[in-house]
Amino acid sequence: MTKLFATRFALVATMLMLVTPAISAQQADEAPPPSKPGxxxxxxxxxxxxxxxxxxxxxxxxxxxxxxxxxxxxxxxxxxxxxxxxxxxxxxxxxxxxxxxxxxxxxxxxxxxxxxxxxxxxxxxxxxxxxxxxxxxxxxxxxx
Structure with a gap:
């Protein structure tokens, strides 16, 4: 049971490490540039x-x-x-x-x-x- 838990925990941790940089990069892309008057x-x-x-x-x-x-x-x-x-x-x-x-x-x-x-x-x-x-x-x- 402990081995199954450790395997799932490692899988979730790996997924979070892969997804977190993509989310932060997407949020950086969505930030609009500072607007200047035309x-x-x-x-x-x-x-x-x-x-x-x-x-x-x-x-x-x-x-x-x-x-x-x-x-x-x-x-x-x-x-x-x-x-x-x-x-x-x-x-x-x-x-x-x-x-x-x-x-x-x-x-x-x-x-x-x-x-x-x-x-x-x-x-x-x-x-x-x-x-x-x-x-x-x-x-x-x-x-x-």
Whole structure:
């Protein structure tokens, strides 16, 4: 009986010695790097990222409206917006379309990398906004 106990104890001890370094290594990998605020974006700067399309309901009449969003690296906005109450700044930017022509222009770029010149940007403030920041005036930059 003692020999069986000693054998099982040795087996458990060996397993613990093999598993413990793997667990501690996994925990070290999961620790996120210290977050730094993103680089600033000002009016006139270029923002690049993947364009996504979302369907949202208009608050006024309940119709579905196409909404476009750029996912980019974190960026700081000019004062007084700053980091939009985030540690690193916003990563998602909603593009507000002023006309059907702008909406049609964006529709052809969905799922692709695009660059836009930012003319006016602010933190999201309305409950219906799906992004962390909103670009109200912009223009697409054509690649040369």
């Amino acid at each position: 680089k600033p974006i000002n009016n006139g700067d270029v923002l690049s990222g993947e364009l996504n399309a979302m369907k949202v309901r208009d608050a006024k009449n309940g119709k579905r409206v196409a909404t476009y969003q750029i996912t980019s690296e974190p960026r700081r906005l000019p004062p007084p917006n700053g980091l939009c109450n985030l540690e690193t700044g916003p990563e998602t930017f909603q593009l507000v379309t002023a006309s059907d022509a702008q909406a049609a222009q964006l529709k052809s770029f969905v799922g692709k990398e695009i660059s836009v010149k930012v003319d006016e940007v602010a933190c999201a403030s309305d409950p219906g906004q799906m992004s962390e920041a909103v670009i109200t005036k912009w223009s697409i930059i054509r690649k040369q």
